Amino acid sequence: MKRHLLILLAFVCFTVNWSCTKYTYDEALPSVQFVSAKFYGNDSVLLTGKVTNTGASGIENVGFAYDEQPSFDILVNQVGAPPTSGQFSVVIKLIPDSTYYIKCFATNSFGYVVSTNFKYTVPSATPEYAPCAGTIPANSVVDNKVTYAMTYIYYDNTSAQYGNVGIETQNGSSEFVNIYFTAAPVNGIYTTVYDPTTLSSDPNPYDCTILVNNSYAVNAGGKVYVAIGTGGTGTITFCSISYVAFSTTFFVSGNITY
């Protein structure tokens, strides 16, 4: 009798012990590590993170979040990347000479994990000049293949018609070319947006617009190059940016120092 009872008891004890193994918290969730932040181009940063362990199920999301304050959650300035179980990268635009706290995250079906904060100061951007800058006389624009010497150049940081800062130029008679920015321009390459009315609330500090003859906004996607001199002067150059007037496409280039 004793032998049979012992067998019964041993059987139950063995199965209880065997069935009680469980996932630990670390085994179920993935692990993620922030790898690097590298200055990329003149206004961007290449962020790299790495999934070091996928956990108990496949990776569903990876990405980054950043803020200027050290305490923030992953919803702040979140940038996703394609899900992967290895290394992942994104390029984000950040403002030069600013310090950010960046972290990466990964999710699987059990939940999410976040890396520790990485503190990164974006370096100063270098001055940028358009490829055609050397072919355009200083303080001139080339509009529809005609070169105009702009004799009136005004830097307006208080009452710009669009955006928040404008460089307004005129040749003394009929040619006007105004360049508007969301903030005081810094070294770097800006991209034009078509609708100048959106500029004052545009979150991208590297957006700008050019208005030709006070009426015609250049098309979106044009590149505007800014070089800030040691004395505080700035030079804006751009090459053959298109705009439409009277159903015809024209091109404008410029080399303006203010």
Added chain:
Amino acid sequence: MKPLLRFACLLIFLGFNKSYGQYEFNLGLMAPSGDTKYLLKPAPSFEFVFNTGDVDSHYHFGASIGYCRLSPTQDTFKTYAVGGAVLPGYEVIHSYELYPIGLRNEFTFFPDKKFSPILALDLYFYVISISDDYYAETLIQSSITNDTYWALAIIPRIGLQYELNDQISLTGGFGRSMSFTGTVDAQSYWKTYIGIKYYIN
């Protein structure tokens, strides 16, 4: 829980009205397995069973009702939702209760001997009562109390039986409960038990 109490009363009533049958009381351990074991710790359970068939039968059919209260493995689970972005959140499980109602189909290899292995295939209907808080930033903030769900599961089971005397046997065994449909995600448990059977003459 009134329907469950009525079901328990029905089992007792069936016992009093059968010439041959067994009452069985099992103390067990429900150990979550698969993904469920990330959420819930193993927990004790108990079960009351009524089986048909006399002591010498190979086959015993029965019905059971039980209870198990499981505890979460973490105070707070870091969860998330997706709504245009990954929305961080959390889940706090306050209580997780199982009310298993089973139909049992058991085969005893050597019913006329004192010691015998058992093979069984049970069908269980789980009533699951959950109280928890769920939060996903900007999207969800909910707090539920005793929300009821259900799941249907099969339990292949093996065990051993030792006959103490003509009326009482001791049993022990384990099985794997695998749900295949219901209003919660599929769950699985290892179910280990030790019990006592009382034969009605």
